[in-house]
Amino acid sequence: MPASKWPRRLAVFGGFALAAAGGGYFAYSKFFQPHVVTTTRALLAPVSEAVYGTGTVEPERWAKVVPLARARLVELCRCEGQAVTSGQVLGKQDDAEERNQLQQLQINRDELERNLHRAQDDRNNNKITQAQLEDVQAQFNESQSRVAAEQTRLDGYILRAPLDGMVLRRDGEVGEIAGPTDVLFWVGPPLPLQVVAEINEEEITRIAIGQKAYLRSEAFADQSFPASVSQITPKGDPTRKTFRVYLRLPDDTPLRIGMSVEVNIIYREKPSAIVVPTEAVMANAVQVVNGDKILRVPVNIGVRGARTVEIIGDVKRDALVLSPARADLADGARVTFKQPPVLLAAARVANDALPDASPTSADDTRLQRALDLNNSAASAPALPSTSSPQAAPAAQQALVSLTGDDAVLSAALNARIDSIVNDARHDITKYGGAR
DSSP: OOTTHHHHHHHHHHHHHHHHHHHHHHHIIIIISOEEEOEEEOEEEEEEEEEEEEEEEEESSOEEEOOSSOEEEEEEOOOTTOEEOTTOEEEEEOOHHHHHHHHHHHHHHHHHHHHHHHHHHHHHTTSSOHHHHHHHHHHHHHHHHHHHHHHHHHHTTEEEOSSSEEEEEEOOOTTOEEOTTOOOEEEEOSOSEEEEEEEETTTGGGOOTTOEEEEEETTEEEEEEEEEEEEEOSSOBTTTTEEEEEEEOOTTOOOOTTOEEEEEEEEEEEEEEEEEEGGGOOSSEEEEEETTEEEEEEEEEEEEOSSEEEEEESOOTTOEEESSOOTTOOTTOBEEEOSHHHHHHHHHHHHHSOOOSSOOHHHHHHHHHHHHHHHHHHHSOOOOOBOOTTOOOHHHHHHHTOOSGGGGGGGHHHHHHHHHHHHHHHHHHHHHTTO
C-alpha cells in the first residue's frame, strides 16, 4: 500500500471514531443520563375553595334623607356622628311661597266656614233647601282638604331623621338648591354592620346562608376580616349578571361604613388533606419519585385551593412529587433534582396560609418564618445535584406547621381569577357577535 494513502485513511477512521463517540455521548445523555427535575413534597394541610366578589360596608339598618321638593336650603344641622331620634329636624328648605299659598287657602276656608254657618241657620229657618246646604257643606269640605294637603306639602320642606340612630354623613350646604335626587343625610345605627357584595350568577349556586367568608380592604393591606353569609337576594341583576349577597360583620370589626372590600366566600374546605401544588398534577396523575426513578400515580382531584389542590389516591404524606409535572418523562425515567425547589414549594403553601382577622402571635411567627424561607430560597445559591430524597431541608418542617383555619384563605386568588375569566367571557359573548 502506498505510503501516501495512510494519512487519508487515518483521517477517515478518525472521523468515524469521533462520530461514534459523539453518538454514544448523545445516546447516553438522551437515554441514560438522569433528567434534572424540580420536586416538592405532598403535605397534610388545610385546603379550601372560595367564591370571589366585591362589596361595600354598610349598616344593616339605615336610610337616606332626600328633599321631597326642589328648593333652596336654608338650614342644615352640623350633626355628623351625632345620635338623633326619629322625627328630629335635620334641616329646612325655603318654603316662603308655599306658606303664602297656605295662608290664602286658610282665608278661603274660613270664609267658607262662615258661609256654612249661615246656610245652616237658613236651613233651620227653611230659607234654603237641603240640597243648597249640602252644596255649601261640600265646598267647605273641599277647602279643608286643600288646606290639609298644603300643610302636608309644607311639612315636606322640613328634613327629619327617618329613624333612631346616628347621622352617618351629611352632604350639601346652606344656600344650595336641592331636590329629590340629592341625598343630604345618611342616618342609621352604626352597628351592626354588613357587607353588600355582588357575586357572578355562575357561582351563586355555591353560596348558602351561614357560610364563612374573609374580607380584604386596601385600608388594611396585611389583614383579613371574618364575616358570614346572612342573606341572598332572590332576584339577580340580568344586566350585570350578578346576585346580591349580604354578609354579617362582627361588632368589633375595624372596617368602616362605605369601605369597599374584596370578598372570598368559603364554600368548600377540608381541615386536613393531602395537597400538592397545582402544577404537580397532570392528566389526573402525579409523578412520584421512587429512589432515582419516577412513577406515575393516578389521583382524583378534591378541593382546589389557590395554588394547591387536594389529591385522592395512593400518594402518602411527604411523598416526593415532580412540580411541575413533566409530560416528556415516562414511567421509570431516571431523575435527579436539587433541593431549593422544595423551599419554593414551602413558600407557595405558606403564601396560601394567609392570616385570619385575628391572628395569634404564633400564627404570625409561623407565617413570617415561611416568608423568610421564601426569601432565602430566592437568593440562595444552587446546591449540587443529588438523587437522595431524604435530604429534606429545615423548610419542610416549618412548612408542616403551617396548618389551621388560616389556610382557608388559600382559595382567594383562584376565586378572583375565575371571576375575571367569567367577566371576560361575558364581554366576548356580548360584543363578539356584533363584530
